[in-house]
Structures are given as structure tokens and as C-alpha cells.
Amino acid sequence: MNHQLENKRVLVTGGSRGIGAAIVKRLAQEGAHVALTYVSKPDQANATAKAAQAFGVKAITIKADSADANAVVSVVERTVDELGGIDILVNNAGIAVIAPIDAYRLEDLDRTLAVNLRAVFVATQAAVKHMKTGGRIITIGSCNAERVPFEGGAVYAMSKAALVGLVKGLAHDLGPRGITINNVQPGPINTDLNPEDSDFADMLRKQMAMPRYGTTDEVAAMVAYLAGAEAGFVTGASLTIDGGFTA
Numbered sequence: 001m002n003h004q005l006e007n008k009r010v011l012v013t014g015g016s017r018g019i020g021a022a023i024v025k026r027l028a029q030e031g032a033h034v035a036l037t038y039v040s041k042p043d044q045a046n047a048t049a050k051a052a053q054a055f056g057v058k059a060i061t062i063k064a065d066s067a068d069a070n071a072v073v074s075v076v077e078r079t080v081d082e083l084g085g086i087d088i089l090v091n092n093a094g095i096a097v098i099a100p101i102d103a104y105r106l107e108d109l110d111r112t113l114a115v116n117l118r119a120v121f122v123a124t125q126a127a128v129k130h131m132k133t134g135g136r137i138i139t140i141g142s143c144n145a146e147r148v149p150f151e152g153g154a155v156y157a158m159s160k161a162a163l164v165g166l167v168k169g170l171a172h173d174l175g176p177r178g179i180t181i182n183n184v185q186p187g188p189i190n191t192d193l194n195p196e197d198s199d200f201a202d203m204l205r206k207q208m209a210m211p212r213y214g215t216t217d218e219v220a221a222m223v224a225y226l227a228g229a230e231a232g233f234v235t236g237a238s239l240t241i242d243g244g245f246t247a
Helices: 018-029 042-053 069-083 106-128 154-177 199-205 216-227
Strands: 009-012 033-038 059-063 088-091 136-140 180-186 238-241
Touching: 009 018, 009 069, 018 033, 018 042, 018 088, 018 216, 033 042, 033 069, 042 059, 059 069, 069 106, 088 106, 088 216, 106 136, 106 154, 136 154, 136 216, 154 180, 154 238, 180 216, 216 238
Parallel strands: 009 033, 009 088, 033 059, 088 136, 136 180, 180 238
Antiparallel strands: none
């Protein structure tokens, strides 16, 4: 690694496991100091932070529910206080409640939108108050914003599709300030919540150009690129990493 992010200050929401944890570790490997949020499993969060600290950087954990707008703002402020600022925000926290329309509960819709969409807006609004030229905002969306070939994914897809419009619009708000904002859209990725050895995974692989699940490290590598100086002219984009799921 070339330490392209040396001494940058990063907040990764939902950074204790899966894609979020891989992002935390990759950005730490690139030299960034990292704050990560978690909801209910401090052991996982602490393990991820310890792995990041092994690269010689600061890494802190913050318990916060992204459905709580006040908590999201507090997380940004604590990151600024403890790391001395914020240069990069990765809006990774997300949930997926899968159910057909006849059975979908209104409270699940409200929480999905709160975590997957409102929290992104709230965290971004809070973070840009502290960002200078060269700041980076990266959201983790989903290829389901473009394709949903299974029952029950409508609300999840809606929440991720909305990120596409949000990022395009905010690119114009933030571009004159030298801050970029982009959206990464993973496809099927092997995590504990979506393992590659399930019946659901077998169904998804049949939809893909490359019949395998992706890895969290592959997604983290794309995030690291967007966070770095080489991506300074990339903004308002949705970059898909899905093995041809939407091809």
C-alpha cells in the first residue's frame, strides 16, 4: 500500500462487520485514522478497530443507531473531536427487510428509510460543515437500485435507488467546495448476512455474468479509490461492482 490516505480522518457508519469492516481495515491500511459505528455487537466493533490499529493508526468505536438522527449528528461531532476533524465520510450502515407488499409492515418501511436514506443525508449534512477542499463522501448503495429479480425487495430497492438521486444532486451542492460525493453499488457480496453458500445465493448466481459472489475486500478497494486523490474528478457517480448482475 502507498498510504495514499495518510493522516486522513474517516467515519464509517456500520463499520463493525461485513463490508463496513473491510472498508475500515482497508482505509486504515492506507494510513487513515478511523471512527466506526455499531449498534449491538461491541465485541465485533472492537475487533475491527483493533485490526485497524495494527496499521499504526487511531481507530475508535462509537455505539449509535443510524435510525436516530440525533445520534448520527453526535457521531460526526465525536469523530471531529476525537480525530481532530473529518476528511472522509463513508455512509455504509444499512438494513434490508425483505417481505412481499401484502405483508410489509409500515414500521419496517419507516426504519428502512430512516437508516438507508435519512441517515445518509443527516450524516452528510453534519460532516460537510467540517470538511475542507478534498473532502470525500461515499455512500454504499446496492445494485438492487437497478434490478430486483426476487420477491419482497421493493422497499429496500427504493431506499437504495433514492441514493442515486441524492448523490447526483449533492454533487452540485458540494462540487464548488472541492468535495466529491459518490455512490458504490455492490452486488451479491459474501457476508454473514448474505452468505455465498445459501439457496438464495444459488438463485442470484444464475443472474450474474460472473457466477460467483464478490468479496468485501473488492468493495473496500473501490471505496479506497474514491477516497483517494486519484478520484478527485469523480463525483455524482454510481459505480456498480456486481459481477455483471445488472449487465
